Amino acid sequence: MSFFDTLNQYNWDEIKDSIYSKTDQDVQLALNTNSCTLEDFKALISPAAAPYLEQMAQKSMHQTQKRFGKTIQLYVPLYLSNTCSNSCVYCGFSQKNKIERVTLSEDQIMTEAMAIKDMGFDHLLLVTGEHQKEAGFDYLKRAIELLRPHFSQISVEVQPMSTEEYQQLIQVGLHAVYVYQETYHQENYKTYHPAGKKADFTHRLETPDRLGEAGIHKIGLGCLIGLEDWRSDIWHIALHLSYLEKQYWRSKYSISFPRLRPNAGGFQPNMVISDRELLQVICAFRILNQEVELSLSTRETPTFRDNVFKLGITAMSAGSKTEPGGYAVHTKALEQFEVSDQRSPKEVETMLHEKEYEAVWKDWDNYL
Amino acid sequence: MQKLIIAGQEFDSRLFLGTGKFSSNQLMEQALIASGSDMVTTALRRVDIQNPDDDILKHINPDRFRLLPNTSGVRTAKEAVFAAELAREALQTNWLKLEIHPDPKYLLADTVETLKACEQLAKKGFIVLPYMQADPILAKQLEDVGAAAVMPLGSPIGSNKGLMTREFIKIIIEQANVPVVVDAGIGAPSHAAEAMEMGADAVLVNTAIAVANDPVQMAEAFKLAVQAGRMGYEAKLGAQLKVAEASSPLTSFLDL
Numbered sequence: 001m002s003f004f005d006t007l008n009q010y011n012w013d014e015i016k017d018s019i020y021s022k023t024d025q026d027v028q029l030a031l032n033t034n035s036c037t038l039e040d041f042k043a044l045i046s047p048a049a050a051p052y053l054e055q056m057a058q059k060s061m062h063q064t065q066k067r068f069g070k071t072i073q074l075y076v077p078l079y080l081s082n083t084c085s086n087s088c089v090y091c092g093f094s095q096k097n098k099i100e101r102v103t104l105s106e107d108q109i110m111t112e113a114m115a116i117k118d119m120g121f122d123h124l125l126l127v128t129g130e131h132q133k134e135a136g137f138d139y140l141k142r143a144i145e146l147l148r149p150h151f152s153q154i155s156v157e158v159q160p161m162s163t164e165e166y167q168q169l170i171q172v173g174l175h176a177v178y179v180y181q182e183t184y185h186q187e188n189y190k191t192y193h194p195a196g197k198k199a200d201f202t203h204r205l206e207t208p209d210r211l212g213e214a215g216i217h218k219i220g221l222g223c224l225i226g227l228e229d230w231r232s233d234i235w236h237i238a239l240h241l242s243y244l245e246k247q248y249w250r251s252k253y254s255i256s257f258p259r260l261r262p263n264a265g266g267f268q269p270n271m272v273i274s275d276r277e278l279l280q281v282i283c284a285f286r287i288l289n290q291e292v293e294l295s296l297s298t299r300e301t302p303t304f305r306d307n308v309f310k311l312g313i314t315a316m317s318a319g320s321k322t323e324p325g326g327y328a329v330h331t332k333a334l335e336q337f338e339v340s341d342q343r344s345p346k347e348v349e350t351m352l353h354e355k356e357y358e359a360v361w362k363d364w365d366n367y368l
Numbered sequence: 369m370q371k372l373i374i375a376g377q378e379f380d381s382r383l384f385l386g387t388g389k390f391s392s393n394q395l396m397e398q399a400l401i402a403s404g405s406d407m408v409t410t411a412l413r414r415v416d417i418q419n420p421d422d423d424i425l426k427h428i429n430p431d432r433f434r435l436l437p438n439t440s441g442v443r444t445a446k447e448a449v450f451a452a453e454l455a456r457e458a459l460q461t462n463w464l465k466l467e468i469h470p471d472p473k474y475l476l477a478d479t480v481e482t483l484k485a486c487e488q489l490a491k492k493g494f495i496v497l498p499y500m501q502a503d504p505i506l507a508k509q510l511e512d513v514g515a516a517a518v519m520p521l522g523s524p525i526g527s528n529k530g531l532m533t534r535e536f537i538k539i540i541i542e543q544a545n546v547p548v549v550v551d552a553g554i555g556a557p558s559h560a561a562e563a564m565e566m567g568a569d570a571v572l573v574n575t576a577i578a579v580a581n582d583p584v585q586m587a588e589a590f591k592l593a594v595q596a597g598r599m600g601y602e603a604k605l606g607a608q609l610k611v612a613e614a615s616s617p618l619t620s621f622l623d624l
Contacts, residue, residue, distance in 0.1 A: 065579050067526055069389020122416075152413070245473065250443065252472040291473045356391045365413045367450050368441050 002209045004202050006243050007236070012185055015042075016232040022046035031055055036288045041238050044284035045231050053280055060283035060312040063290050072352055073293075073315040073360045074345060075123040076116055077157070079324040080104050080143060082333050084129030086196030088182075090224065090260060090267040092336050093129040095196070102324045102333040103134045106146060113147055115328035119319055119345045122362040123153040125178070127322075127336075130159035130198060137165050141172060148173040153364035155218070159197065160207040166214035173366060178220030178256065179207045184236035185228045192227055208240070212248025217368075218293070219244065219251050225278070226260030226269030234281050238288055245289075254293035254315070255285055279308055286312040298341040305341055306351055318348035369598055372569055374547050375463075375495040375516040377434070381405045382564065383594040384436070384549065386574025387424060388414070390583065397427040399577055403587035409436040409465045409572065412451055417458035436497065438465035443478075445485035452489055464489065465519070466498040475525040475552075477501055483509055490514025499551055502533035507540045507548075518544065519551040519572065522563065526575045528555025531562055541567045557586075557593030564597025565605060 022043040030040035031052060043049060044056065081103035084093040092099070104112065116124065126143060128135040135158070144154055155176035156169075166177070181204060183189055189201045198204060208219050221240055223233040241253055257278060260269035273281075285294055295315040296305055309316060320339055325331035343351075349359040372379040384407040390396035400408055408428055416422045428435055437455040442448045445468065452464050466489065468482050469475040477500050489496045495516045500506055502520040510518050520540055523529035530553060531537060541548050547569035554560050560571045573590055580586035 065389075066528065066575065069575070069578050070391030071389060249473070250470045353392065358390060358392050360414070362416060363411075363414055364441065365451075367454060368413060368447060 002206045003240055003243050004205055006239070007184065007186075007205065010236075010239070012232060015235055016229055018042060019046050019231045019235060022048045024048055024051075027052050031059065031287070038235070038238055038242060038288075041284060041288045042235060044287060045234050045281060049280060049284070050276070053276060053283070056280065056283040056287065057311045060286035061310055063286055064294075064310075064312050064314065067290050068314045069358075070356060071358045071360045072309055072313065073123065073363055074121065074318050074348070075125055075155075075315060076119070076121045076317055076345070077125045077127045077320050077322065078109075078112055078116060079127045079322060079326060079333075079336070080109065080139075081128040081131065081135035082324055082336065083131040083134040084196070085131050086129070086198040087194055088198060089192050089194070090227070092266075092334060099334045100332040101134075102331045103128075103139075104324050104329065106142070108325065108329045109143055109146060111329055112325065112327045113150060117150060119327075120349075120361055121345065122151055123364070124151045124155070125317070126154065126156045126158065128156075128158045130196065132159070132197075137161060137169075141169060144169060144172050144174055148366060152362050152366055155220075157220075160204055161210070163210040163214045166211055166216060170214060170216060174216070175364060176218035176220060176252075176254070177207075177211050177216055178222070178254065179204070179211075180220075180222035180224065180256070180258070181205060181237075181240070182224045183227045183233055184223065184240075185233070188228055208244055209247070212244060212251055216251055218254055219248075220254040220256060220293075220295070222256040222258060224258055224260060225273050225281075226271055228270065230271055230273050230277075230281075234284075238285070241289065241292065252291075252293065254295055256295045256297065257281060258297065258299060275304055278304075279311065282308065282312040298339045299337060301340045302343060302351075306355070309352075310355065310357070316348065318343065318345040369595065370602060372547065374497070379406050379434075379570075381407070381591070381594070382570040382598055383560070383590055384409060384551075384570055384572040385577065385587070386410075386572065387428070388574055389578035391578075393423050393427040395583055396424075396578070397429075399583040399587040400428065400433065402584045402591070403577070404591040406433055407436055407570075408433040409438045411440040412437050412455050413441040417455060434463065435459060435461060436463050436465050437461065438467050438499075440467045440469070440475075442468055443470040443481075444468065445481040445488065448481070448485040449488050449492075452494055453492075456494070462493055463495045464497065466496050469499075477521070479503065479506055482506075483513065486510050486515050487513035497549065502536040502540065504536060504539040504543060507544060511544065511546050515546060517547040517549050517569070519549045521552040522550050522559065523553030525552040527553050528576055529553050530555055530559040531566075534562075534566070537563070537568065538566055557589045560590055561593040561597035561600075564594055565600045567601050570594075 019042045026043035027049045030043040083101045087094045157178040298320040323333040323335040387410040439448045439451045468478045497517045507518045523532040549570045550563040550568045551572040
């Protein structure tokens, strides 16, 4: 049994129809119930909920403050490698793109890490493309061993691994793994992920199961908003989350909301989500689940981040560079995506303080 | 008002505070002062115990407050003991709030691991205050293995739901030989007063103060509620009766 079995009990088109047929009354019921179900969640992410955004934001802010207080956790990604054997049609790291490929050496990793440390960070997210040889399990294990003494918390966003590999990484200090399904639409998944290991929908889908079995502290879920009907994808994340919470009750969970934007050249989103709609999704998740971490990256603009963080968010990246060597080593590598919020971590902290929130740099320790 | 005594140490206040969720460490410090508390707990994972300039620790004046490090974040007895030893060495205190919650959603205490860790820590000379389920048998077992106080929950951490476990807390209080500190779930000054009227020795409050619109004023409100509840308890509340007793219908014939 895995989430794949659960997913197969649902039909994408039926879920989609059911979301779009939610009414004003369904939204009101969802907003007023004390325990929001997955059916209520459909109403909250439906077009019918649009006029209720202010009410949703009020409720979401209140519930977030109750659980997390007036605090935001800060983290930063450290890109170790942009080599990749996948060819995801929307990604700058796709093996089809003729770009400079860089994998940081141990010395370079430490140089980058010390630059990040100087910025004030104590929580670190390691990111790589998916390449077994260049940046596979052994490389990552070594990187965590190197960095562990210097950071309280180390997370990764890398290729899916086996349960045994995750267990070994947890042994050397891995805290959390973020692995996004990109889309839960099984058919169309193939068109976005034509080659490489990532082409295997089920293997990727079952990664959080393997993480749960390995006993990881935190599992991050998400989809790439803009590939398929985002309301349906978002609902499937909620389904995934509720499955995992019951199955692997010792782990914490986190949701991210990366969205594709229309851009000159490159991959165009099939469906664009507006700022209002993205906020609706964030609030809906908080109303559904008061404990889940909701994270907002520097893909989003300063204006959006500064206004939205109070309304449900609990973690933000800051000062991010999305190319290997971006902090100190300075290679010729290209960035994975364009960072919209270019402010330094200190500037983001100042913004949080001005809005009467505390920036949390450390919320873990390396003995845990 | 009688003084609270835990492990031979006297406390003027029967209100303990937590330090999480405040919008700034300055505001936290002001709230701590306004509460009149002299026992403050902080999560070890939030502080850099090797750094004397840690921003949270800087705002907890050691002359005014006893620092009670807590092990929030650990999932097993083994991790808890390790964390406690680090804390003792770095913070120079053998006081410890033992918290083991493997469930990150409701943060409920793991009874088996808590009992195991409490026994080991007490043997190692720690003054252990364990966070626990409101389980009267467990309270006695923890007492037996050396807990300096017991800290049953009123309702899940951060829930603000008040004393959902009141019937069990009453039994714990009735049977305890160590102080009973009601921890978690206290969401309003009236909840704190209720716990104190029941005879709890102290209460620990965090979310209700930290997340209030005005945390400093709320801290003072809790200070007064705890005092009022305790004074009420010491003054002995009248018994609660189901019906009014205006006359003696069965025995009034004797007066005729």
